[in-house]
Amino acid sequence: MKLLSKINPFRRVLTAAVFGNIGKNNIGPANGIMDPSQIKRVLISRPNHRLGNLLLITPLVQEVSQTFPNCTIDIFVKGNMAPIVFENYTNIGQIIKLPKKHFDELSAYLKGWVSLRKQKYDLAINVEQNSSSGRLSIKLANSKYKFFGGMNEEDQSKYDNYGHIAKQPVYNLRNYLAQFGIQSKDKIVPSLLIKLSQTELKAAKEKLDLLVPATKKTIGIFTFATGAKCYSVDWWAVFYERLLKQFPDYNILEILPVENVSQLGFKAPSFYSKDIREITAFFANTAIFIGADSGMMHLASAAQIPTLGLFSVTVVDKYKPYNPGSCAIQTNQTDLEDWMKTIHEVLKNN
Template identity: 30%
Template sequence: MSVAEFCVTDSRVSSHPAPSWGERIRQWRRNNRQRFNRTLARLFGTSRAKRMPLAPDTRRILVVRLNKRLGNILFLTPMLRSLSASLPEARIDLVIQSPAQVALLQSLPGVGQVYIQRNSLFGLLGLLRTIRRQRYDLAIDPTGNSASNRMSMALSGARQRLGFANKDQWLPLTHAAGRTQSRHQALQAVELLNDAIAEPEIECFDTLAVFPDNQARQAADRIWQTTLAGQADEAPVIGFFARATGRKQLPRHWWQAWIIAMRAAAPSAVLVEILPGDDARPISDELPHVAIKALTELAAFMARCDQFVAADSGPMHLAAAAGVPTVGLFQATSPRDYAPLGQSCISLEGKRLTPELTARTLAARL
């Protein structure tokens, strides 16, 4: 298949089979849950924005983001930095689901404890007791569309609750912002603070960020020397990640064509592939490649690259957070919502999403 054939969208109308009984039952449950949420919202919830000052003694803050996707967790970093800068005496704790992401969040200023939600009943009860003992002054749901986040906020016992107001918001909030669909997912969380908190004034950050510690940077330096073996002493290095989930992933032959185009556009550049695991097959056995499990070490390794390119994925956002000029490739999602947020980061989509143009773009940026 040629690149031109790859970029063409099939516009033929296909017939869809009737939904299975399982799909019908799931849809029925979703509809009933939605009706139940709206009934609760009308009785107790928060359907309109509510901008209020924070209590002057707000010092203990809990952010609830029950999600395992790396990109979604990195989307918290502008909001967390905004909170820390605006409330410098506060300690910000979080509840997430992936232990692998704890060190990334704890590298941020103001962040204290990062709790992990376990799936076992005893684990959940133990976490709830621990959280309630902290007597949080403020709990935040940065998404507005997660029933798990809302339930955790409700059970936290926090005396102030901040989130998005909408017709399905059944949780009584003390501070609420209207939901906007016109901004990047990460920036909506910053807007939540600015629109729902009247005082203090919010200092807003608009880029992703992580700050690996010295141990992570030293480990990344050793991996860099082993992987590149002196190839990058004077040559520019372009890192790339060729995987993504579902329709976001570009096919293998696209990346092979990109490597050929990249060698023509920037012959001196060294290409290094980031792999999702040790057992993953590289795009080219001739290129250096590496799999790094610890995310802080991976971020520190990426930070040494001159450029990074990837489809919409967690590593793309991690590269942007590490400060690497990143080119994001979008064929199934919108850069408006998911672009890499960082210094000198850009996105390519539509007709611009070809191996040749991507290679020329990267070469011009070196």
């Protein structure tokens, strides 16, 4: 076992112990009246490198943009994915990036934290209420208003699906701003979204048409996932054969993971890319995405297509796709007939 692997569990415990209570009691307004027209610079903090977690904050970014249409949003994250995810968000200012492996790049890591003091913000928002580093970043930020995340339990009952990881930060912010008399312009929580250009969509359509007949719509499947979320080779063999039989008027195409592996043994036509935006544009040209709970599932949601999430171990209400036409299936509580009926209904209604 590497030394870092041994150190990390202790580091997390220590961080939580030292910084875990920052902002816990600072949920309400701290500086009187907030004038929405004066909120010109906003910081959103989510110091995490995972693609799925970045995609899951796109609803909050959209919410802030709608509430404060004249603001510029800076984002505090880890890794290099954020510039790709937010490429076409015109009101994104700085993306302050911590290195993914901070022990290997300690200088860059410290520089990222110091950057929080250099820019003056009108509002600083922590996305994940249980993140010690997220709350610490808001504590350090040079901001008039600071929201550390979270909500009183009594207020949580006001919101449907409060437990969803993408919706919760939006509800938390709405609840915080309501204390200043600022109401959301839309009751519906925005969907996950990567803003694609027409050029990206056209290029992806051309690639799709080289792989499968353009005369048919395409069902995209993703057979990979991490750990226990990954369904077996035998499971996918049965599922794939039934798809072919049930939907002969559709192309069945597999989107491959970065590992370039297939639970189908590459029996289906397949698409492989390491370019996140290209994959999203490819999804956008298909009729439906079917796959286990994963970053790819969230990417399909961000492509704004009907997304069918397959769940067996993770919490459905926390991670399910919720963009229009999408749904989740608990495969350990239903059977193959139920799954085919659900796919049929989604395709019929979209």
